[in-house]
Amino acid sequence: MNDQQNPGYRIRARYTDTTVTVYQGYGPHIGRAAARDGRFPPSWKRDRMTWIKPSFLWMMYRCGWGTKENQETVLAVEISREGFAWALRHACLSHHVPALHGDTAQWKRRLKQAPARVQWDPERDLRLDPLPHRSLQLGLGGEAAARYADEWITGIEDVTPLAHEIHALVRAGELERAAALLPEERPYPLEGDDLAHLCP
Numbered sequence: 001m002n003d004q005q006n007p008g009y010r011i012r013a014r015y016t017d018t019t020v021t022v023y024q025g026y027g028p029h030i031g032r033a034a035a036r037d038g039r040f041p042p043s044w045k046r047d048r049m050t051w052i053k054p055s056f057l058w059m060m061y062r063c064g065w066g067t068k069e070n071q072e073t074v075l076a077v078e079i080s081r082e083g084f085a086w087a088l089r090h091a092c093l094s095h096h097v098p099a100l101h102g103d104t105a106q107w108k109r110r111l112k113q114a115p116a117r118v119q120w121d122p123e124r125d126l127r128l129d130p131l132p133h134r135s136l137q138l139g140l141g142g143e144a145a146a147r148y149a150d151e152w153i154t155g156i157e158d159v160t161p162l163a164h165e166i167h168a169l170v171r172a173g174e175l176e177r178a179a180a181l182l183p184e185e186r187p188y189p190l191e192g193d194d195l196a197h198l199c200p
Contacts, residue, residue, distance in 0.1 A: 008133050009120055009199045011188040013054035019078045019154055020188065022052035022138070025063035031073025035158035040149050049117075049141040050148070052077065056183050058135040061124045065167035066160045076157045076183070083152030087144050088194050091116035094139070097200045115144035118198045126170050126178055 014021040026034070033041040053059045063071035092107075092114035111117060117139040122130035140148050162181065169178035 009195065010133070011054055011136050011190070011195070012123075012185045013188045014056075014183045014185050015081065015188060018081060020054065020081050020084050021183065022054050022077050022079060022084075023056055023059035023159075024050070024052055024075050024077060025059065025066065025068070025071030026073050026075065027070040028073050031075055031158065031160075034075060034156050035073070038156050039153060044149065046145055046149065048145075049139045050145055051137050051139045052079075052148070053135070053137055054188065055123060055135040055185065057124045057126070057128070058121065058137070060163060060167070061128045063163075066163045072160070073158060074160045074163045076159045077153060078155040078157075079148065079152040080154060083147060085191065085194060086147070087116045087138055087140060088118070088190070088198065090114060090144065091118045091138065091198060093117070093198055093200065094119040095200075115142045116140050120200070126166075126175055126182075 025031070030041060030044055034044070053062070059074065060066075062068075063074060066072055066074045092111045094111070094117045097107075119137045119139070120134035121137060123133050123135040125131055166178045166181050169175070169181070
């Protein structure tokens, strides 16, 4: 059961007064260039949806601690909180919820028009086992992807060495030491009902 301190649908992230950190995994040809230059290289495909994740451990689940093909380079991307809020306001849930969307046709129209989409997947622990609460994945396409690449990014860091270090400690059974290295993620403050249209 989820309690009031740990609601099922809440964004948890590393953030400052002006930025929020999200994670992505790329092949070295994109990831290393992005970390070096602070922006994505020309080979980054703007016409594809790109998924950003505020949860470090969900990123580790998705990329296998930086071992999966084309996800060997794990990036921590700092983006403006204004941009993040814009994406949430313009997002649509990636699955149909009648109470939010009406009939299926209405939802499909909204999803097709929305430049961003949201899905909630079980958060993960250090062993990458599912937890009772959910983690936000935010897909950016079209206008949202362009804004992300050209306007929102304030910094890009290659955190692959950190991922490998934490993974090694987990494999050695050193869970307390591994947990101490995790980025600090706190409940993310939102304005008003910014998530109302995104919570099933």
